[in-house]
Amino acid sequence: MRLPLFLALKYLKPKRSVASAITVVSVLGVMLGVAAVLVVRSVMTGFGEIWEEKILDFKPHVTLLPTHGNVIGGEDAIAARLRRVPGVVCVTPEIDTRVLVSCRGRVLAPVIIGVDGDDFASAYRVGEPRAGSFDLEGDTLVIGATAARSLGVWVGDEVTVYSPKTLIDKDEIFLPVKWRVGGIFSCGQHEYDSGYVVASLPNVRDLMGLESGVFAIHVKTDCPTDPRRFGAVSAAIAEIAPNLRQVTWREADREIFNALAVEKNMTALLLSLISLVAVFCVMNTLLVLTVQKTSAIGLLKSIGFRRREIMSVFMVHGLIQCVLGISLGLSASWAILSNLQRIVEWLSRLGLEVFPASVYGLAEIPHHLVPMDVFWVVALVLVFGTLASFVPALIASLKDPVRALSER
Secondary structure, three states, X not given: OOHHHHHHHHHHOOOOOHHHHHHHHHHHHHHHHHHHHHHHHHHHHHHHHHHHHHHHHHOOOEEEEEOOOOXXXXXXXXXXXXXXXXXXXXXXXXXXXXXXXXXXXXXXXOEEEEEOHHHHHHHOOOOOOOEEOOOOOOOEEEEEXXXXXXXXXXXXXEEEEEOOHHXXXXXXXXXXXXXXXXXXXXXXXHHHHHHEEEEEHHHHHHHOXXXXXXXXXXXXXXXXXXXHHHXXXXXHHHHHOOOEEEEEHHHHOHHHHHHHHHHHHHHHHHHHXXXXXXXXXXXXXXXXXXXXXXXXXXXXXHOOOOHHHHHHHHHHHHHHHHHHHHHHHHHHHHHHHHOHHHHHHHHHHOOOOOOOHHHHOOOOOOOOOOHHHHHHHHHHHHHHHHHHHHXXXXXXXXXXXXXXXXXX
């Protein structure tokens, strides 16, 4: 063992002194900082992945809209060509518009999706029906679980649907229609469960006063998160439908993903300040240690130790504290994430509701620890720990040996 490392470990041994207490506090501070940043980053990453998964399951990956006007004609021929594109798994011509739905005095304004019944299950991955079925034959509709609860309806109940054309077209009267609730879906996302109903494409087309055409053609792929493959599929779709405007899923939900990214980065930045405060504690520990070891520093210099070797003793001492804190922080974050749901349930029993399922629509709090996050946290603490150790180490190396020995 080299002498600087030996002395650094020797000075690290616990003693009944202020320096030993500050050392323990410094290590615990680094541990808490590392654990806090990793746990929060893991939870934020988990939320982002869950929301991305919900969006990809429910919404289209590519939406084709008319460049001029509101209606796309010849949708069946376009859809047939798009289905032959490698990477495309589902193509659904649809009419999506907001309507008014009422039942027994309760009114809701969801988006109605007009789609062929055979395409609904493959285009919208909402799992098994909560009740009823997803059969769109006849005058039936499928409604989200939260929307059904808001209207107070269940399978078999009759609802009244009002066309938005009533407000737009003043020269023609569009009478409301009465449809029966045939099924209830729940995809676990409050926005979709509360804001969408589904009916057959012919029924919605009649509701909107159209004889043919659709408002959009929705495309789902097998590679929405692979930028290279998804770009190739998008280019192929553009070649088939050059006269239609293409909107990808990231463009359609840009605000959500931007908000998640900003919140994730800002939260991690604020929590990183905890680690910086702990690093300053490491600096204070070394400053106290240089005062306590003044005579030892003078002795080492008098027997021929150079300034660089004196500095290395105290810098190694500071880095050891950081490494101990990082190791404990990694262990603490692993323990917290492994028992995160139990901790949340325990806090809820104490009256502290940190993850209400009614708000987030998830059975348990999601988390995913990314190795790159671990790397950056560890690198940040080590870099700042090195910088914090440099100043006390420099002060120790500049001490005059004669004066240091006289303070013995």
